[in-house]
Amino acid sequence: MRKDDFGNRMKGYENTFRQTLPQRLPIIIRIDGCHFHTFTRGLKKPFDEALTGALWETSKYLAQNIMGCKLVYHQSDEISLLLTNYDKLTTKSWFENNLQKIVSVSASMATAKFNEVIRDHYPDKPLATFDSRAWVLPPDEVTNYFLWRQQDATKNSISMVAQANFPHNELQGLDGKSLQDKLFLEKGINWNDLPIWQKRGACITKQFYKKGEATRSKWDVDLETPIFSQDREYINQYVYLQKDE
Numbered sequence: 001m002r003k004d005d006f007g008n009r010m011k012g013y014e015n016t017f018r019q020t021l022p023q024r025l026p027i028i029i030r031i032d033g034c035h036f037h038t039f040t041r042g043l044k045k046p047f048d049e050a051l052t053g054a055l056w057e058t059s060k061y062l063a064q065n066i067m068g069c070k071l072v073y074h075q076s077d078e079i080s081l082l083l084t085n086y087d088k089l090t091t092k093s094w095f096e097n098n099l100q101k102i103v104s105v106s107a108s109m110a111t112a113k114f115n116e117v118i119r120d121h122y123p124d125k126p127l128a129t130f131d132s133r134a135w136v137l138p139p140d141e142v143t144n145y146f147l148w149r150q151q152d153a154t155k156n157s158i159s160m161v162a163q164a165n166f167p168h169n170e171l172q173g174l175d176g177k178s179l180q181d182k183l184f185l186e187k188g189i190n191w192n193d194l195p196i197w198q199k200r201g202a203c204i205t206k207q208f209y210k211k212g213e214a215t216r217s218k219w220d221v222d223l224e225t226p227i228f229s230q231d232r233e234y235i236n237q238y239v240y241l242q243k244d245e
Helices: 003-016 049-065 099-118 139-165 176-187 196-200 233-239
Strands: 027-033 069-075 078-083 130-136 202-211 214-222
Touching (some): 099 130
Antiparallel strands (some): 069 202
């Protein structure tokens, strides 16, 4: 048997499971913390600012280093990224849309950066890990995806604030409105007064600023992230190519 035949046979097994996402469609990558319920034990409740800050720094790092990233949305222990690969006829895709590469590298990037940052605040914590998944979706569904995650963020936020203030048995069977009422009537906590990022997560966007005569850009947290159902253009501007007037 020739060396090439042997190598090709081995490669064939690998290539059978090689998947490539369709080109020139929006890509979503969602990165989630693994077993974060255990990892966050002992942290401040309901919102630990050091943890959130580490996830924001991780989000910025991903945005800066993943080709085609247009927008990042963070809530809870998850990070969603929007990638596009159709800005120009010659625009290329990250790893040529190789799915295994996209999910494995994005998960490892998130894991490495998060652990680097969080250890400045919690040096004795065990290493955190992240998983990743990626897929394409129709352009008209991109904002709907982020709206779905934002609605989940709101639901999680209300539950987290309630769980930080009441025992579990007092919260069973209560919906979001009932939890808010209980917080306000019994603890004087108005959930609506919380900072935006605590209520519905936050986007990380490329922001432009002047430095002397030059225009510079940096990825930063948008602390005024809107409700996506009320401002769909906030997401859509990154999905659709801008037409010249």
